[in-house]
Amino acid sequence: MKSQTPKSNVVTLVGKIIGDKEFSHEIYGEGFYKIFLQIPRLSDIYDSLPLTISERLLYDFDIEEEPIVSIEGQLRSYNKYVDGSNRLILTIFVRNIKLDEENNMLRKNPNEIFLDGYICRKPIYRETPFGREITDLLIAVNRSYNKSDYIPCIAWGRNARFVAKLNVGDRIKIWGRTQSRKYQKKLQDGDVLEKVAYEVSISKVENV
Secondary structure, three states: OOOOOHHHEEEEEEEEEEEEEEEEEEEOOEEEEEEEEEEEOOOOOEEEEEEEEEOOOOOOOOHHHOOEEEEEEEEEEEEEEEOOEEEEEEEEEEEEEEEOOOOHHHOOOOEEEEEEEEEOOOOEEEEOOOOOEEEEEEEEEEEOOOEEEEEEEEEEHHHHHHHHOOOOOOEEEEEEEEEEEEEEEEOOOOOEEEEEEEEEEEEEEEEO
16 A cells, blocks of 8 residues: 555544543653544534544643634544453544634534545445445555554445445545444343444545
8 A cells, every 4th residue: 555645534523622631642752632522413412522632732722611622633543452352442633723713613514534545344234124225344544654544434325335345455535424323232241331433424435
């Protein structure tokens, strides 16, 4: 795969910072924190997305006031050892943040993402009991220093039929939104654990 510019992975968000910041890691004396951004959908529900942000970008913000902000960044992934197995963790790495003084939170699309990458796992097509067509796929998007982000995506309807026919290694461009989705996992002792998954919901896709 050829090296790509950061423009192969672009996220723009407008939403409300919620909860407290949590220390994540430090690189060359610069601290990074994890916080959550609440973003409205067209329906009466919200996506709550994890952000990784430098302490230097947070310097002028009072998190306790839950400010409404505009954000530009990238959707990144890393592996983390959790409960005896490796898990793919997604986070939005923030490059720029500013107060939403123009009230962009009320615009039509406060949650947008563009990805230019490669299919790295055979797409999985299925139909729901109500006949809705869905295809799950995993996209590898290159970034600097020979690293790649592995991003789960989901397509619907005719887009689902289209991407289901693509092959591992095919290059595709995706437009959509980053969403949070709650699900339940049944444990060995019979208990049910509620968890949250993050993925890209595809609205437009092109095979390059």
